[in-house]
Amino acid sequence: MNAHQILQIALRASGLNEIPADSGVIVDGDNIHRVLFGVDMEAAEILIAKQLGFDAVITHHPKGGNPMVNLYKVMDNQIDRMVEAGVPINKAQKALEERKGEVDRGLHVGNYDRAVSAAKLLGMPFIAIHTPADIMAETTVQKHLDKRLKGNPKATLKDVIAALEEFPEYKYTLARPKIRVGSEESYAGKVFVAMAGGTGGGKEVAKAYFEAGVGTLVVMHMPEDVIKAVKEQNIGNVIVAGHMASDSIGINKIIEALEHYGLSVTRMSGVIDPNQGDGGR
Known part of the structure; x- marks a missing residue:
């Protein structure tokens, strides 16, 4: 080959x-x-x-x-x-x-x-x-979360973390999924996975998602300045699933x-x- x-x-x-x-x-x-x-x-x-x-x-x-x-x-x-x-x-x-x-x-x-x-x-x-691998990660994780959270309108971020850790990659990593904005008791709302597209889109992209009705963003990584901005916006949650x-x-x-x-x-x-x-x- x-x-x-x-x-x-x-x-x-x-x-x-x-x-x-x-x-x-x-x-x-x-x-x-x-x-x-x-x-x-x-x-x-x-x-x-x-x-x-x-x-x-x-x-x-x-x-x-x-x-x-x-x-x-x-x-x-x-x-x-x-x-x-x-x-x-x-x-x-x-x-x-x-x-x-x-x-x-x-x-x-x-x-x-x-x-x-x-x-x-x-x-x-x-x-x-x-990009081929990132698309597959984004699609795979989104489908799994949609299935696991379906029928649970009051799902919390704790529930999202538990669903993520059903993947062996998230279960075995030293850098487990973390809630970076919100708490375990926070309602997740609409959970949306954003993992493809080269790299993170920054604070304005996160804000656009939340203003469109997304309740929780699940991402690979998010820099400190964007986390700070999202906290100040106070309209959505962020779970950093882990980069590796x-x-x-x-x-x-x-x-x-x-x-x-x-x-x-x-x-x-x-x-x-x-x-x-x-x-x-």
């Missing part, structure tokens, strides 16, 4: 027809049988892969090349997600605009060649699979698809094995 075939398997598994701007084959290669897959794979991890005889490295977070520089472009996917929650499309676009610009400027000055040059020198195929665990839910779906086609995949760098935990407990 070659690198492009691996990427196509991930796209099909997530229901995508085109390669997102934050994903792609960074260093091409073929005759791939054994893959090392991690959340953050850079020069050190690529060297480990070479030393251990792996045929390719897959990174979830784009760590070089076009996928890294262009990550901000997939943030427009958040507009569609906000519209699903009831946010008017014009308002969704404006709410996202400031944060999208910040991400663009931040990535523009980054070292996009560090991991790429290491992979090239070592002759190691290097692939980024970001949430990424692992989507990544494990991708790994299942790759293994179906005969690839041998080893997890590292933040990917929680749903059958064994992360080994830290």
Whole structure:
């Protein structure tokens, strides 16, 4: 199997027809049988892969090349997600605009060649699979919460946490789901999962969700300034489900698809094995 075939398997598994701007084959290669897959794979991890005889490295977070520089472009996917929650499309676009610009400027000055040059020198195929895995995480978690909370209009944040921890990724991680705005007794209201779209949309996006009727946002991560702003808004709750665990839910779906086609995949760098935990407990 070659690198492009691996990427196509991930796209099909997530229901995508085109390669997102934050994903792609960074260093091409073929005759791939054994893959090392991690959340953050850079020069050190690529060297480990070479030393251990792996045929390719897959990174979830784009760590070089076009996928890294262009990550901000997939943030427009958040507009569609906000519209699903009831946010008017014009308002969704404006709410996202400031944060999208910040991400663009931040990535523009980054070292996009560090991991790429290491992979090239070592002759190691290097692939980024970001949005496909995030979409699968978002969809999987939303469907599960919808099912578990259905028929319980007075569900609390404690109930949401309990439902999340039915996933082995959330059960085994050292960084368990946490309530960051609200309390265990807070009514959850409409629970909406926002985990895809490159990175968090910022305080204006959170506000737009709440003003559209979302009661609780379930996210992978949220910076302190946004948490502070949401508390001051006092109109919604936030559960930070956990970054590595949430990424692992989507990544494990991708790994299942790759293994179906005969690839041998080893997890590292933040990917929680749903059958064994992360080994830290």
